[in-house]
Ligand SMILES: [Ca+2]
């Protein structure tokens with residue numbers, strides 16, 4: 001850098017500082033940011049921060065099976081709430097996150113499940129009232145305050161929504177709760193009571209693929225498979241009121257996750273909505289459109305999207321995008337959960353094509369990074385990812401908007417997967433691998449999504465409840481027994497430590513990412529891949545200047561020096577992050593990188 005450009009840079013920094021202190025600029029600009037320009041932080045509010053002890057029991061009386069509250073039990077409410085989340089916005093913003101994905105906040109059935117296996121709705125996925133915040137988390141006014149406070153900082157808020165099911169309220173006359181085998185459309189047609197030889201019902205109903213109100217008005221008897229009923233005490237528990245009528249549900253018993261039952265079956269009893277019915281489509285559009293209107297939120301993460309018929313999303317998604325545009329939110333982000341344990345971009349992409357989802361959570365990325373960084377395989381899946389982006393509706397450009405992640409609240413955390421593949425792994429080796437995974441997350445294509453607590457070294461012993469540790473001092477023994485990555489602290493202490501090595505590592509790379517257009521919005525070209533642990537490299541290109549940023553990762557425990565193909569015009573490089581960038585190309589089209597074990601380098605072509 002010349003003295004002249006250095007002084008220009010100093011002036012620019014000065015101007016930037018002035019802009020930053022004149023906060024209104026950030027406030028108005030956040031709406032203009034595209035989804036791929038965000039860094040997302042995913043929080044389960046119950047497990048994040050307790051800002052109000054008076055709501056811990058959700059205003060309910062009695063023992064944990066009535067209130068849902070037991071901070072020592074991983075399956076119950078622990079006390080976190082929206083006020084707590086609001087108090088920690090500084091922490092989240094300093095980590096470098098620009099958008100918060102808040103786990104579902106709607107009012108839930110506090111406790112459900114068969115006798116002896118009850119648990120609470122602390123996760124938020126068992127909604128009864130779709131119009132209000134669960135009292136354990138606070139009030140609608142608290143949510144408004146949170147969204148406004150985030151916006152005032154230029155941060156966005158994404159809601160986690162569910163249209164597939166409600167809480168488990170509906171029961172069946174046949175069989176026993178918790179043991180309702182799936183009854184298919186062929187064996188139990190809409191046209192007969194019980195099986196196909198039963199008495200005729202619902203005359204004139206032409207099937208659930210005829211999506212007219214006229215047709216659905218002829219479906220009047222919901223006892224075509226099971227005989228559903230709503231227990232008296234819960235007759236009016238769902239809001240809006242139409243949700244209390246069993247006719248708007250599938251009522252075919254529990255999903256076995258296969259074939260037809262994947263979309264028509266109940267998730268372990270959760271009442272599966274008849275999302276083919278235009279009344280249900282219209283009802284869900286009204287419910288969630290209202291949250292856009294009232295709160296001006298910035299996007300939706302859609303739970304269990306693959307368990308709803310694609311036609312539903314084809315109506316829902318455009319309705320939400322148009323509602324958001326009317327509200328002055330041009331870059332409303334919608335991303336669906338198409339959960340899979342495989343490297344399966346074809347499945348993920350099919351939901352962007354068949355259902356018209358603008359984006360899906362990138363489970364393929366998670367799989368590819370774990371496979372590369374756990375030290376057991378090469379980097380083939382990471383290398384494939386770029387090619388497979390062509391599968392998505394809108395191709396590689398659309399793939400920029402896929403939220404990428406290393407682990408989550410269902411599958412488990414990244415550190416857990418690395419430990420599982422490497423039993424007894426040394427602490428410094430584990431930290432290095434967790435850093436390497438985050439380096440990939442924060443520089444490769446997609447919208448980096450950090451699962452709360454990963455930046456404090458949380459790992460956990462598995463998925464689901466085992467991966468939902470408390471950030472505030474935990475009273476759950478199984479959480480507190482864990483050795484965290486990169487610290488001697490445990491989850492028994494408060495874990496908002498901004499000096500944690502992972503917090504600092506993520507903050508540095510997140511800050512670099514958001515100011516480097518090649519990393520948020522650039523196309524990707526593969527440069528190097530390995531059959532075993534070794535070198536993975538890609539280049540990404542500034543969408544305006546075309547300038548190259550070379551990203552190189554060493555997934556092996558040995559140092560690597562290698563020639564990497566670069567653009568012929570990329571002759572000089574500067575290190576943006578990591579170590580091992582060449583300062584100059586060896587020859588036009590070839591540069592030598594030297595990476596330490598499990599190291600990485602972000603190298604910007606410079607002139
Ligand atoms: Ca609380």
Ligand SMILES: [Ca+2]
Pocket residue numbers: 164262263264265272273307308309
């Ligand atoms: Ca369903």
Ligand SMILES: [Ca+2]
Pocket residue numbers: 167168169170171266269270271
């Ligand atoms: Ca049920």
